[in-house]
Structure formats: structure tokens, C-alpha cells
Amino acid sequence: MQPAxxxxxxxxxxxxxTNRVTAAGVKAYTVYNHMLLPTVFESVEADYxxxxxxxxxxxxxxxxxxxxxxxxxxxxxxxxxxxxxxRMKDDQCYYIPMVDESGGMLNDPVALCIxxxxxWVSVADSDVLLWAKGIAAGLRLEVDVDEPDxxxxxxxxxxxxxxxxxxxxxxxxxxxxxxxxxxxxEGKEMVVARSGYSKQGGFEIYVDGSEYGEPLWDALFAAGExxxxxxxCPNVIERxxxxxxxxxxxxxxxxxxxxxxxxxxCDTRAAIGCIGRDALLRMLHDGPSRQVRxxxxxxxxVAPCTQPWPVYADDQRVGQxxxxxxxxxxxxxxxxxxxxxxxxxTGTIVEVDTPAGLRLADVTALPHSSK
Amino acid sequence: MQPAxxxxxxxxxxxxxTNRVTAAGVKAYTVYNHMLLPTVFESVEADYxxxxxxxxxxxxxxxxxxxxxxxxxxxxxxxxxxxxxxRMKDDQCYYIPMVDESGGMLNDPVALCIxxxxxWVSVADSDVLLWAKGIAAGLRLEVDVDEPDxxxxxxxxxxxxxxxxxxxxxxxxxxxxxxxxxxxxEGKEMVVARSGYSKQGGFEIYVDGSEYGEPLWDALFAAGExxxxxxxCPNVIERxxxxxxxxxxxxxxxxxxxxxxxxxxCDTRAAIGCIGRDALLRMLHDGPSRQVRxxxxxxxxVAPCTQPWPVYADDQRVGQxxxxxxxxxxxxxxxxxxxxxxxxxTGTIVEVDTPAGLRLADVTALPHSSK
Numbered sequence: 001m002q003p004a005x006x007x008x009x010x011x012x013x014x015x016x017x018t019n020r021v022t023a024a025g026v027k028a029y030t031v032y033n034h035m036l037l038p039t040v041f042e043s044v045e046a047d048y049x050x051x052x053x054x055x056x057x058x059x060x061x062x063x064x065x066x067x068x069x070x071x072x073x074x075x076x077x078x079x080x081x082x083x084x085x086x087r088m089k090d091d092q093c094y095y096i097p098m099v100d101e102s103g104g105m106l107n108d109p110v111a112l113c114i115x116x117x118x119x120w121v122s123v124a125d126s127d128v129l130l131w132a133k134g135i136a137a138g139l140r141l142e143v144d145v146d147e148p149d150x151x152x153x154x155x156x157x158x159x160x161x162x163x164x165x166x167x168x169x170x171x172x173x174x175x176x177x178x179x180x181x182x183x184x185x186e187g188k189e190m191v192v193a194r195s196g197y198s199k200q201g202g203f204e205i206y207v208d209g210s211e212y213g214e215p216l217w218d219a220l221f222a223a224g225e226x227x228x229x230x231x232x233c234p235n236v237i238e239r240x241x242x243x244x245x246x247x248x249x250x251x252x253x254x255x256x257x258x259x260x261x262x263x264x265x266c267d268t269r270a271a272i273g274c275i276g277r278d279a280l281l282r283m284l285h286d287g288p289s290r291q292v293r294x295x296x297x298x299x300x301x302v303a304p305c306t307q308p309w310p311v312y313a314d315d316q317r318v319g320q321x322x323x324x325x326x327x328x329x330x331x332x333x334x335x336x337x338x339x340x341x342x343x344x345x346t347g348t349i350v351e352v353d354t355p356a357g358l359r360l361a362d363v364t365a366l367p368h369s370s371k
Numbered sequence: 372m373q374p375a376x377x378x379x380x381x382x383x384x385x386x387x388x389t390n391r392v393t394a395a396g397v398k399a400y401t402v403y404n405h406m407l408l409p410t411v412f413e414s415v416e417a418d419y420x421x422x423x424x425x426x427x428x429x430x431x432x433x434x435x436x437x438x439x440x441x442x443x444x445x446x447x448x449x450x451x452x453x454x455x456x457x458r459m460k461d462d463q464c465y466y467i468p469m470v471d472e473s474g475g476m477l478n479d480p481v482a483l484c485i486x487x488x489x490x491w492v493s494v495a496d497s498d499v500l501l502w503a504k505g506i507a508a509g510l511r512l513e514v515d516v517d518e519p520d521x522x523x524x525x526x527x528x529x530x531x532x533x534x535x536x537x538x539x540x541x542x543x544x545x546x547x548x549x550x551x552x553x554x555x556x557e558g559k560e561m562v563v564a565r566s567g568y569s570k571q572g573g574f575e576i577y578v579d580g581s582e583y584g585e586p587l588w589d590a591l592f593a594a595g596e597x598x599x600x601x602x603x604c605p606n607v608i609e610r611x612x613x614x615x616x617x618x619x620x621x622x623x624x625x626x627x628x629x630x631x632x633x634x635x636x637c638d639t640r641a642a643i644g645c646i647g648r649d650a651l652l653r654m655l656h657d658g659p660s661r662q663v664r665x666x667x668x669x670x671x672x673v674a675p676c677t678q679p680w681p682v683y684a685d686d687q688r689v690g691q692x693x694x695x696x697x698x699x700x701x702x703x704x705x706x707x708x709x710x711x712x713x714x715x716x717t718g719t720i721v722e723v724d725t726p727a728g729l730r731l732a733d734v735t736a737l738p739h740s741s742k
Contacts, residue, residue, distance in 0.1 A: 001389075005399035006377035007410035008677045009607075010693045011496060011619030012401060018372075028376035030383060031402035034496065034619060039378035101508055106501060125382060125405065127498035130477060134502045137472055137646050138509015236380075248382030248405060275508050306379045322381045 001306055012036055015061035016151050016213025024231040032062035032125045038233040045328060048237045051200055052329070055159035056232025057220050060197070060204070061151035066109075066121040066129045072141040073117045075273075079135060080121070080128075081111070082257070082274045084267035088113055093178040093193050096121075097257040097265050098128065103279030104253040105260060106131060108245070112180060112191065112206075120191075120206070122152065124247035135275070149210055155220065156202035159227045164203050166223040167216075168192060172203065185216055197234045199242035199367065236304070237325040240334045243294065243366030249305075250292060250322045250336045256280065258288040259338065261366070290319060290340045294364040297333035297352050301326030302359070310353045311337055311361070318343040321352050327368065333359070334368045372677055383407055386432035387522050387584025395602040403433035403496045409604040416699060419608045422571055423700070426530035427603025428591050431568070431575070432522035437480075437492040437500045443512040444488045446644075450506060451492070451499075452482070453628070453645045455638035459484055464549040464564050467492075468628040468636050469499065474650030475624040476631060477502060479616070483551060483562065483577075491562075491577070493523065495618035506646070520581055526591065527573035530598045535574050537594040538587075539563060543574065556587055568605045570613035570738065607675070608696040611705045614665065614737030620676075621663060621693045621707045627651065629659040630709065632737070661690060661711045665735040668704035668723055672697030673730070681724045682708055682732070689714040692723050698739065704730070705739045 006012075006029050013035040015021075021038050028040040038059055041047055050056065068076050078085050081096040088094050090113055098107040109123040121128060133145045155164055164172040168183045172192060175181055180193035191206035207213055221229055245251055251260040257280070258266075268280040295311070302324050311319040319339035327334045335352070343350060348363040377383075377400050384406040386392075392409050399411040409430055412418055421427065439447050449456050452467035459465050461484055469478040480494040492499060504516045526535055535543040539554045543563060546552055551564035562577035578584055592600055616622055622631040628651070629637075639651040666682070673695050682690040690710035698705045706723070714721060719734040 001379055001393055003376050004379075004397060005374050005411070007399045007401045008372055008375075008675070009401065009617070009620050010676060010679060011617060012677075013619075014678050022372055026375055028378045030378045030380065040376070100504055127501050130498050131501035131505045133471055134505020134507075135509045136505075138506045138511075140509075246380070246382060248384075249380050304379070305381060306383075307385050308381060 015059055016210040017059040020217045021059050033064045035062040037062040041231055048235045051157050051235055054228040055157035055163050058154035058233050060154045063122045063152045065150045067146050067148045068119045068143055070143040072143045076141050076143050077119045082266040082268045082271045082280050084270040091179050093195050097262045099276035103256045103276040105251050105255050108247050151207045153205045153207050154196045156196045156198045157200045160202035163224045163227055167219050198238055240323050240325050241368045256283050258283045259291050261292045290338050293339045293344050294366045294368050295321050295335040295337045295361050297359040297361040299359050302333045311350050313343050313350045386430055387581040388430040391588045392430050404435045406433040408433045412602055419606045422528050422606055425599040426528035426534050429525035429604050431525050434493045434523045436521045438517050438519045439490045439514055441514040443514045447512050447514050448490045453637040453639045453642045453651050455641040462550050464566050468633045470647035474627045474647045476622050476626050479618050522578045524576045524578050525567045527567045527569045528571045531573035534595045538590050569609055611694050611696050612739045627654050629654045630662050632663045661709050664710045664715050665737045665739050666692050666706040666708045666732050668730040668732040670730050673704045682721050684714050684721045
């Protein structure tokens with residue numbers, strides 16, 4: 001596809017950071033949860049190199065929160081996922097697959113228990129708000145489900161911890177992976193989690209109140225000048241290398257968590273009452289017949305994958321690739337795909353039908369490694 | 372905001388017509404229901420003039436269908452809207468406000484009764500699929516809720532009827548406004564409705580099966596050469612002139628149908644069991660305190676409205692503008708806004724706080740007229 005402009009309207013919502021992102025010269029966006037998500041600043045490749053060496057501040061406000069509040073908050077949260085939430089600690093971030101009645105993925109959010117009777121679900125690109133509200137209405141649960149004015153700001157990269165320690169305090173260094181603390185910025189307590197959509201290390205600040213957006217952005221840039229801090233965004237090359245799936249691309253409602261390699265986040269037998277349980281019990285019994293894998297394609301750098309690319313072996317379709325990019329560090333085209341059981345073993349040779357023709361490829365584990 | 376590119380991925384889904392739209396030189400898109408929606412071909416203004424004089428073919432696949440099927444189909448459909456569906460005729464297209472438990476707008480789709488026990492709901496930009504599935508799961512209704520492979524293609528403009536008669540047959544001329552017939556294309560029966568997101572007249576073909584997309588597109592262009600047919604898309608100038616609201620821009624979950632001027636589509640007292648009924652009964656009793664209005668702004672052409680512009684009178688905020696464009700035909704800036712009862716009378720003088728400064732404006736009825 002040729003490059004096309006994005007038409008911005010009120011419907012493609014701005015974020016508390018859009019003024020800063022625009023001033024920083026953002027070059028491209030996508031729309032995610034009806035909101036602007038930056039995708040390119042300098043270039044995808046330059047952004048990638050910088051992310052792996054320094055520290056970036058990402059406007060990921062589009063990771064909207066669905067707040068579930070009230071006496072039945074735990075019950076609704078557990079209805080929404082096959083992961084057993086009873087074992088979730090107060091300071092934990094829980095990656096929770098969310099499925100429909102047939103076990104098809106609806107979202108892969110991160111849940112936080114904010115306090116007694118209050119959860120935040122930080123969602124990928126689908127209206128979990130409507131899903132949760134619909135179930136609550138149908139079951140007549142005693143909960144309030146809403147989207148609060150909370151906008152995650154990610155600080156990612158190897159120097160993220162140093163930058164965060166300057167703007168908050170050294171206690172950020174003690175936050176474990178997928179754990180959070182409530183830390184103050186300008187007197188306002190905010191959730192600060194060690195998490196983020198890269199494997200370069202870092203944090204997500206759940207900016208609680210749009211009015212704190214620009215002051216926090218500015219504080220991070222003022223404190224990080226000697227760390228080469230700059231604006232960034234989820235980087236398609238880095239996330240494919242790291243094996244981070246994108247809901248809507250690498251997994252959809254067609255796929256079970258087992259197909260997506262997320263079975264370890266399902267405690268289906270324990271999660272009594274969760275929607276999709278019957279279907280997932282069957283999946284637990286049978287196992288998936290296809291699963292997410294890495295794919296490495298030979299040849300010149302490929303163009304971005306804008307529609308599934310069929311994967312063939314022995315003239316049979318054995319899967320599809322849904323994300324692909326040239327990896328400067330690995331010097332090969334890295335991809336994420338859904339591969340049939342017959343061909344999902346590491347080292348299996350396949351062909352990928354790209355817009356530039358068939359590419360010889362091999363199936364591999366995720367994350368992509370340098371070997 | 373400066374122009375920025377749209378990053379396309381598998382998640383921002385292509386349509387059955389994307390190849391044709393791309394070949395036709397589309398200049399910009401938005402993302403709507405996780406799908407590409409073209410927004411500009413030649414230029415917004417050139418597209419506008421052509422639409423009002425000739426005929427255009429629009430890829431509005433992003434008007435996804437939510438199919439509700441099964442013994443409880445009617446019951447679920449009625450739970451989803453305060454409009455009384457018991458009076459809906461078999462060949463009717465019903466504009467149905469959809470609200471949450473507090474009466475806040477979730478979507479403003481068009482519902483069709485396809486056959487006994489089967490509805491299609493043609494949705495604006497929110498995941499009604501998840502809302503309907505959630506309610507069905509909570510209420511344990513005997514329905515199947517899914518997104519079928521159906522992609523609306525609109526044929527809009529004063530010459531639309533002539534073009535449609537050539538590709539289908541003269542019976543399209545007998546289809547009443549917001550009525551439909553099932554007509555065959557290449558042997559496949561499809562819903563053809565007299566509807567569409569413009570006031571220039573025209574049809575929407577519910578293309579039933581992606582494989583019919585390009586053949587139908589090509590047939591329309593082959594048949595319409597002497598009618599000056601060309602690709603188009605919902606046009607922001609024309610839709611503001613015509614007073615067509617955009618969900619997510621001009622109305623959101625903050626607004627009741629009454630605020631959106633949609634009270635005539637609510638039969639709240641009759642719609643027993645619909646979600647939000649209690650809140651809407653209160654609204655029926657009290658009436659709205661603000662409502663959608665036209666706003667006409669003096670001065671030079673304004674830039675597109677990418678965030679709500681406050682509306683002031685006597686130094687008080689009395690509303691906001693959410694869509695705005697220069698109208699070449701009316702030679703004034705036309706807008707859609709939500710205006711407080713104190714200032715919603717036609718002719719009221721207000722000021723709109725645009726990025727280019729305060730603009731003198733007057734409140735008017737919708738659609739915008741040439742007077």
C-alpha cells in the first residue's frame with residue numbers, strides 16, 4: 001500500500017500528551033481504542049536503535065482503563081478471564097486473556113487491583129468497556145463500570161530506571177517486574193508499574209488526571225537530557241524481535257489463548273464462572289492444532305505486513321504471518337505467525353507468500369534470538 | 372495539528388475494496404471499527420462538489436454488521452434499544468439509538484430484520500459486537516452473535532439511482548427511503564437499501580461475501596462511466612451541512628439520545644426491558660438541558676475540528692463545537708455542536724474558541740440551510 005494520511009477528528013481522540021507529541025514532530029499514528037497512538041518519530045529503524053540504547057517516553061494513553069468498582073468487582077473481573085484472580089497480590093499486574101463464550105480472544109489486557117472493590121483493566125484494541133458493561137447488566141452485578149481519566153505514559157529502554165528514579169525516587173528501583181507502587185508526582189499519587197510493550201526494560205505511569213500529563217512529560221524530558229531521552233512509541237521491529245503479540249494482528253477472536261501461547265495465563269479449571277470456560281476446558285483436553293511462532297524470512301527487507309501472508313509447505317497452506325519487519329540487529333526479516341501443528345517445530349522450512357513474492361523461511365521460537 | 376501518516380497493520384483491517392480504493396489513489400483514511408475508511412480522494416472540497424453533482428461509490432465496509440440469530444434474537448435486539456422494534460416491517464431499516472444503563476449513547480446503528488430470528492445491526496464506531504455478546508452471555512439468551520462477512524458499499528449522489536438501475540434493475544427505483552430489497556448480483560442475493568451517510572440520495576449494498584467486492588465495484592464503474600462515477604467517501608463538509616451526526620465526535624457516552632436530537636427514535640415507555648430505560652424515562656420527564664445544534668461561524672475557513680471547541684456567551688461556557696468545515700455552497704463555516712438550553716434558540720449569538728482564535732457565530736437548526 002502507498003502511504004496515506006490519517007484524517008484526525010474528535011472521534012480519533014487526542015491524549016493528554018498530544019500537544020507534546022505533535023511538537024516533537026511525530027510522523028505517523030495509528031488509531032487504537034478510538035485514540036491517537038504515535039507509531040513513528042524519526043523513522044521506525046532510528047526509533048528502534050534509540051530504544052535499545054537509551055530511554056524513550058511513550059504516549060500510550062490508548063491503553064485505556066476499564067474501571068470495575070463495587071461489591072461485585074472481584075466477581076465480574078473473574079467472569080472476564082480464565083486466569084485465577086484469587087491469587088493476585090495487591091501490587092501485581094496480571095496479564096489476563098479475555099475470551100468470548102467459544103474461547104475466542106477478545107482482548108489481552110493487564111489487570112491491576114487498585115484497592116478493595118476496585119480493578120483497572122488496561123486494555124488492548126477492543127471495547128472491553130462495552131463487554132464488561134454488557135455482562136454486568138445481564139448478570140445484574142453490583143458494580144460500576146467506567147473509563148476513568150487515566151492515561152498510561154511509558155518510559156522504556158535500558159536507561160528507564162535511572163530516569164524514573166530522578167523524577168520519582170529511588171524506590172522505583174525496587175519495583176519488581178509486573179509489580180507496581182503508588183508514587184507521588186506533584187503531590188498526586190499514581191500507579192507506577194514495571195511493565196511496558198517492549199523488552200528493553202521500563203515502566204508505565206498510570207497518569208491519573210489529564211492535567212498532570214504535560215507537567216509529567218516535561219519533567220521527564222528536563223531530567224533526562226543527559227540520558228538522551230526522546231519521544232518514542234511501541235516499535236514494530238523491537239516488538240516482533242521480542243515476541244510481543246499485537247491483539248487484532250497476531251491474535252483475534254478466531255484464536256484461543258492456547259493458540260496464542262497464553263495457556264500459562266489460563267487457570268481454566270479453577271476459574272469457575274468465567275465466560276468461555278467450557279470451550280477452554282475442551283482446548284485444555286485436546287491442545288491447539290496451530291500456535292503462534294516466530295518466522296524468519298530470507299532475502300531483502302520486507303514491507304510492513306498489512307494483511308495476513310499465507311505460509312506454505314509442500315504446496316499446502318500451513319499457516320500465516322501477521323507481523324513482519326527487517327531486523328537491523330539480527331540482519332534477517334523477523335515475523336510472527338500462526339503455524340499448524342504439522343509445521344510448528346523449530347527449524348521447519350516453509351515459504352511465505354509476501355506481496356514481493358514467495359520467501360524461503362524457517363519456523364522458530366519466540367522471542368527471536370540472534371542465533 | 373500537522374498532517375501525519377497512518378500506519379497500516381493487520382489490526383487496521385483492509386476491506387474487500389481496499390485494492391480498488393488504493394488503485395484509485397485514496398489520499399487519506401481514518402480507522403473505524405478497526406477497519407480502513409477512506410476520507411479523501413481528490414480533496415475534501417473537490418470530493419464534496421462531485422458528490423453533490425454526480426455519483427460516487429463508497430467503501431463503507433467499516434459499517435460492520437453485528438448478526439443476532441436464534442430464538443431470542445428479537446428479545447436481544449429489543450434489550451439493545453429504546454426504539455420499539457415490534458413495529459418494524461420486514462423491509463425496513465431502523466435507526467436505533469443504543470444506550471448504556473445510564474442512558475448514555477453507545478452507538479447509533481441501523482438495524483435490519485433479515486429474516487425470522489435474524490437481525491443485522493450496522494454499527495457506528497464502537498464494538499457493539501462485544502456489548503451484544505456480553506448482554507447475551509449475562510442473560511443466557513438463546514442467540515448467536517457474530518460478525519458476518521458482509522461489507523456495505525454505498526452508492527451516493529443525485530445519479531445514484533440511475534447507476535444502480537443499470538447494475539441491478541429498475542426495481543431499485545421502487546425502494547423507499549430506509550427500506551430495502553434483496554436483489555441479485557452475479558446470482559447472489561444481497562440486501563440493497565435506500566440509505567447512506569449523505570443527503571444526496573443513494574443506496575447501500577450489503578455485499579454478502581468478500582469475493583463479490585471487486586466484481587461489484589468494477590461493475591458499478593463500468594456501468595457509470597457516462598455518469599461521471601468516481602470513488603468517494605463520507606464527506607465531512609456535506610455531512611455537516613446535512614446535519615448527520617458522527618458517533619464519537621458529535622455524540623458520545625456522555626450524551627443521551629434526547630441531547631442528540633434522537634428522542635423521536637425512542638419509544639422508551641413501550642420498550643420494556645431495554646437497557647437504560649429507567650434513565651431515559653427520567654429524561655422523557657425532564658427533557659434535555661443541552662442539545663445538538665447547528666453553529667455558523669464567521670470569518671475565514673476554519674481548520675478541521677480535532678478536539679471540542681468551547682462555545683461562549685457572556686463569558687460563560689454554553690456548549691461546544693465538535694465538527695466544523697467551510698461550506699463552499701453556503702459560503703460560511705458550518706458546524707455541529709452541543710449547546711445549553713439557555714442558548715440553543717436559532718439566532719442566538721455566541722463565540723466559538725477555535726485554534727485560530729474566537730469566532731463570532733450563531734446557533735441554527737440542522738440541517739444547515741442556504742438562508
